[in-house]
Amino acid sequence: MTFKTSLSGLGATQAELDVISNNIANADTTGFKTSRTEFADIYASAFADTSNNSPGTGVTVDNTSQQFNQGNIEYTGRALDLAVEGEGFFVVRDTAGTYLYTRSGVMGVDRDGYLVNSSQARLQGYMPDAAGNFSIGNMGDLQLTTSTGAPQASTMVTMGVNLNAAENYPGFPGAPLVFDPNVANSYNQSTSVIGYDSLGIQHNINYYFVKDSATSNRWFVYAYVDGTAPADQLTSGGVSPIQLDFDTSGLLSTPMPVTYDPTTTINAATGANELTLQLDISGSTQYGSSFAVNTLSQDGFTTGNFVGVAIDDTGVITARYSNGQEMTMGKIALASFPNPQGLAQLGDNAWGATYGSGDVTYGEALIGKFGAIHAGSLESSNVDIAEQLVKLIITQRNYQANAQAISTEDQMTQTIINMR
Numbered sequence: 001m002t003f004k005t006s007l008s009g010l011g012a013t014q015a016e017l018d019v020i021s022n023n024i025a026n027a028d029t030t031g032f033k034t035s036r037t038e039f040a041d042i043y044a045s046a047f048a049d050t051s052n053n054s055p056g057t058g059v060t061v062d063n064t065s066q067q068f069n070q071g072n073i074e075y076t077g078r079a080l081d082l083a084v085e086g087e088g089f090f091v092v093r094d095t096a097g098t099y100l101y102t103r104s105g106v107m108g109v110d111r112d113g114y115l116v117n118s119s120q121a122r123l124q125g126y127m128p129d130a131a132g133n134f135s136i137g138n139m140g141d142l143q144l145t146t147s148t149g150a151p152q153a154s155t156m157v158t159m160g161v162n163l164n165a166a167e168n169y170p171g172f173p174g175a176p177l178v179f180d181p182n183v184a185n186s187y188n189q190s191t192s193v194i195g196y197d198s199l200g201i202q203h204n205i206n207y208y209f210v211k212d213s214a215t216s217n218r219w220f221v222y223a224y225v226d227g228t229a230p231a232d233q234l235t236s237g238g239v240s241p242i243q244l245d246f247d248t249s250g251l252l253s254t255p256m257p258v259t260y261d262p263t264t265t266i267n268a269a270t271g272a273n274e275l276t277l278q279l280d281i282s283g284s285t286q287y288g289s290s291f292a293v294n295t296l297s298q299d300g301f302t303t304g305n306f307v308g309v310a311i312d313d314t315g316v317i318t319a320r321y322s323n324g325q326e327m328t329m330g331k332i333a334l335a336s337f338p339n340p341q342g343l344a345q346l347g348d349n350a351w352g353a354t355y356g357s358g359d360v361t362y363g364e365a366l367i368g369k370f371g372a373i374h375a376g377s378l379e380s381s382n383v384d385i386a387e388q389l390v391k392l393i394i395t396q397r398n399y400q401a402n403a404q405a406i407s408t409e410d411q412m413t414q415t416i417i418n419m420r
Contacts, residue, residue, distance in 0.1 A: 004057065008059050009059055009402035012061050013402060015037055019037045028380075029381050030105075031378075033069075035067065038061070039059050039060070042056060066341050070085065070086070071103075079375055079376060080309070081105060085374055088335065089335045091123070092119075100352060101337075101360075113146055117349075125142040126331045149303060152196070153196060153273060153300050154298045156277070157280070157297070158280045159207070160283025161209070161285075161292065163189070163211075163291060164286075164291050165217075165250065165287060169211050171213065181206065181208055189209045193297070198272045198273040199271065204227075207279075209221055210222070217253075219246075221279075223279065225275065250285045310326075313373055314366050314372075317329040317330050334371075336363070338357070339357050341356075342354050
């Protein structure tokens with residue numbers, strides 16, 4: 001009996017040593033989860049046996065369970081390195097179309113722009129609709145669009161200036177003023193902004209401010225694009241300006257339109273659409289201080305080259321372009337299981353769903369039970385080397401003790417054989 005019992009102990013201890021060795025070997029494996037060996041005793045009993053004197057017949061390995069406690073989050077600085085802090089697995093689809101689950105977020109981009117891991121399994125996520133919203137019923141392969149970003153024509157110039165109430169009409173006293181953008185003393189102040197047409201071609205948009213000679217609270221604004229006045233400002237007598245009237249508090253008078261709509265055709269030879277510009281000057285004032293441009297912006301942009309991606313804590317992937325624009329590409333999906341310890345280890349840092357793991361639930365980071373996604377970081381293995389080394393010593397002692405029990409039984413048996 002002792003031989004068989006101790007042999008079961010040797011076998012169980014060897015199994016534990018295998019688990020410890022695997023843990024230590026994967027101490028630096030990204031997203032690896034440590035395992036532990038769970039034992040159960042063995043008792044032999046006959047039918048309807050109620051004896052309480054059975055010494056037992058050994059030990060067996062009851063289970064090798066994975067421990068899914070959180071590993072350390074280590075910063076790498078690489079945009080496509082991903083880590084989950086909290087509950088959830090990344091979802092990838094292999095070349096056979098099978099969904100796999102992993103805590104390793106080492107991702108790259110294949111030749112077609114798909115986000116893939118080292119096994120070329122594609123990362124899964126949700127695609128945005130026309131309104132930029134995500135639906136968990138629309139999960140698929142995440143793909144980055146690295147093509148050139150399309151330009152957008154300027155349509156609105158937003159301006160907020162302070163016009164100095166102490167300034168005077170720039171013309172000679174008693175002489176009519178003839179505005180000319182090339183004559184500095186024909187206007188009080190000026191400012192400019194860069195705009196773009198439908199092909200992304202750059203244009204200079206200039207605004208000139210002239211104090212009225214008769215009304216102290218009135219100014220005129222002349223708009224020019226590439227040195228040319230817009231067509232709807234041209235009259236038989238020259239250029240028709242935009243009129244600004246201020247009240248005694250220095251604010252624009254009401255009711256007064258503050259959005260103007262000068263239109264012109266710019267560089268028609270380029271093939272661009274007619275450039276239509278509106279001016280929103282509602283934030284302007286006339287105070288007794290120096291001329292100042294407080295706000296000045298326009299809504300157009302030129303073509304842009306893909307420069308990289310950014311991923312936030314909710315898993316939203318945003319492409320960035322050289323023209324300063326951004327475009328949402330998708331949102332990374334996460335998965336969870338009622339019993340993660342029931343997942344099947346498949347190698348290559350991946351697990352597969354089983355009956356024991358329960359049905360998979362897909363969701364989004366930071367919604368419900370799912371944790372956060374950290375870009376530029378990886379989750380390290382949760383193996384505690386010090387703990388494994390202590391277990392290694394204990395396992396060695398257990399192995400030696402079982403071997404000694406066999407040796408002792410052998411000596412006792414030999415003593416009986418040698419009796420005369």
